[in-house]
Amino acid sequence: MYLVSCVGVALGYNGVPVLRGVDFSVGAGDYVCVTGENGSGKSTLILGILRLLRPIEGRIEYGIAPESVGYLPQRSAGGVNFPAGVFEVVLSGRLASRGLRPFYSRRDRALAADNMRRLGVYELRDRNFGELSGGQRQRVLLARALCSEGRLLILDEPVAGLDPMATIEFYDALSEIRSTGDIAVIMVSHDVRRAVSEASHVLHVQGGRAFFADREDYLASDTGKKFIGGLEND
Amino acid sequence: MTDVLGVVREMFSYTFLVRAFIVGALVSLCASLLGVSLVLKRYSMIGDGLSHVGFGALAVAMAIGAAPLAVSIPAVMLAAFGLLRISENSKIRGDSAIALISTASLAIGVMVISLTTGMNIDVCNYMFGSILSMKRSDVYISVALSACVLVMFVLFYNKIFAVTFDETFARATGVRAGMYNALIAVLSAVTIVLGMRMMGALLISSLIIFPALSSMRIFAKFRTVAISSAVISLSCFLVGVVVSYVYATPTGASVVSANILVFLACCAVKLLKERAMGAIS
Numbered sequence: 001m002y003l004v005s006c007v008g009v010a011l012g013y014n015g016v017p018v019l020r021g022v023d024f025s026v027g028a029g030d031y032v033c034v035t036g037e038n039g040s041g042k043s044t045l046i047l048g049i050l051r052l053l054r055p056i057e058g059r060i061e062y063g064i065a066p067e068s069v070g071y072l073p074q075r076s077a078g079g080v081n082f083p084a085g086v087f088e089v090v091l092s093g094r095l096a097s098r099g100l101r102p103f104y105s106r107r108d109r110a111l112a113a114d115n116m117r118r119l120g121v122y123e124l125r126d127r128n129f130g131e132l133s134g135g136q137r138q139r140v141l142l143a144r145a146l147c148s149e150g151r152l153l154i155l156d157e158p159v160a161g162l163d164p165m166a167t168i169e170f171y172d173a174l175s176e177i178r179s180t181g182d183i184a185v186i187m188v189s190h191d192v193r194r195a196v197s198e199a200s201h202v203l204h205v206q207g208g209r210a211f212f213a214d215r216e217d218y219l220a221s222d223t224g225k226k227f228i229g230g231l232e233n234d
Numbered sequence: 235m236t237d238v239l240g241v242v243r244e245m246f247s248y249t250f251l252v253r254a255f256i257v258g259a260l261v262s263l264c265a266s267l268l269g270v271s272l273v274l275k276r277y278s279m280i281g282d283g284l285s286h287v288g289f290g291a292l293a294v295a296m297a298i299g300a301a302p303l304a305v306s307i308p309a310v311m312l313a314a315f316g317l318l319r320i321s322e323n324s325k326i327r328g329d330s331a332i333a334l335i336s337t338a339s340l341a342i343g344v345m346v347i348s349l350t351t352g353m354n355i356d357v358c359n360y361m362f363g364s365i366l367s368m369k370r371s372d373v374y375i376s377v378a379l380s381a382c383v384l385v386m387f388v389l390f391y392n393k394i395f396a397v398t399f400d401e402t403f404a405r406a407t408g409v410r411a412g413m414y415n416a417l418i419a420v421l422s423a424v425t426i427v428l429g430m431r432m433m434g435a436l437l438i439s440s441l442i443i444f445p446a447l448s449s450m451r452i453f454a455k456f457r458t459v460a461i462s463s464a465v466i467s468l469s470c471f472l473v474g475v476v477v478s479y480v481y482a483t484p485t486g487a488s489v490v491s492a493n494i495l496v497f498l499a500c501c502a503v504k505l506l507k508e509r510a511m512g513a514i515s
Binding site for chain 1: 274388389390391392393395396399400402403404405406407408409449450453454455456457458459
């Protein structure tokens with residue numbers, strides 16, 4: 001049983017595909033690492049999976065409802081000057097499940113608080129989102145993503161711009177989350193070696209095409225050797 | 235202090251002032267709440283553009299002898315949808331589109347007025363507002379509509395926060411962000427039209443921008459910013475109306491002047507706060 005499955009998908013803008021032949025599916029508990037060079041279409045692929053971009057060809061099938069997808073966007077939302085409290089931000093992760101009901105329930109608040117404790121940001125709940133460090137911000141946004149209670153987390157370059165310490169803390173938090181449930185993760189990352197070392201599958205995007213393989217096959221393939229090896233020579 | 239109370243008591247003995255006061259207070263409240271979202275979404279100029287469209291619509295309504303609100307509310311709503319669509323479409327620059335539409339509406343309005351009634355005191359009233367322009371029927375409609383805007387804002391508060399803070403996330407998780415953007419646009423359009431005749435087409439957008447910006451100098455959570463905007467906006471309206479009564483100055487300009495002073499005060503408070511923080515660390 002898959003959570004998301006792409007069949008012969010082409011994605012692009014204004015009818016011009018930037019990515020073709022995307023074939024893969026994500027099952028419960030999978031950890032898919034999306035790699036590839038800048039501008040290769042990784043973020044486009046994420047937009048497609050999130051239903052923000054309609055496929056030009058092929059189809060994307062879902063085993064889950066849209067409101068049960070947890071998402072951590074690439075650029076931190078809001079910006080430094082946006083007036084938002086940390087708790088307000090995390091709680092907004094419950095919004096989609098509210099439908100048209102206007103206010104959050106006690107259960108929503110409890111869930112938001114639980115997720116904040118899990119990620120070690122509960123102490124920050126009364127702070128302002130804008131004044132947090134980059135690492136704290138990403139963990140707050142991860143807590144917001146978890147509020148969907150979904151079985152699929154989509155993370156778009158979650159450690160970009162974080163210092164090494166914050167990066168390690170983020171990965172630790174992510175492993176903790178994966179160890180306590182059968183939650184699947186699709187993660188775009190530039191931190192290829194770290195990401196691939198933990199992933200179960202790799203989706204490599206290159207030259208307008210996507211190659212999907214499990215980790216062992218990827219590491220044994222020419223593409224994988226080149227990509228990982230190239231980095232090792234840095 | 236007794237002087238001020240005396241003046242206020244005197245003002246309330248005029249029915250037209252009471253009417254203007256009720257409508258103005260409600261509109262200030264609506265504008266300040268919506269303003270928080272509009273300013274953060276970088277839509278401040280849309281408010282300005284819409285008020286000019288409102289001016290054009292009012293002029294046309296007067297020329298054809300139609301009810302002013304019945305013509306201008308739909309026209310401004312239409313313009314709001316249009317501007318929203320344009321600013322979402324990256325091909326056309328949003329700021330130039332707003333400038334285009336607002337000056338065009340202004341020109342059309344002036345043309346229509348000069349061809350029909352001629353340039354007279356009415357034009358001045360439209361531009362800079364007049365507290366005398368509120369008729370009894372207008373008051374009922376205005377009160378009902380601004381009550382609607384307030385109720386909608388409270389009911390959709392959490393959604394408005396979410397689409398303002400992070401629209402991509404909201405969309406990705408299945409929140410219909412487009413619908414809530416449209417809602418914000420419609421509510422703003424209604425608020426602008428209602429406030430325009432009292433505040434003036436040239437000044438109404440200040441009711442949207444000033445209280446939100448002032449609050450953001452001091453507060454840093456969405457809820458506190460929204461509440462403090464409402465408080466600032468109401469107090470500035472109160473002070474502005476009393477000042478305009480005592481010194482016989484135009485209401486709109488007096489309210490905006492009060493807002494300017496509060497904004498400067500908030501900037502000063504922020505500066506002092508930062509300096510104090512700097513001294514500690």
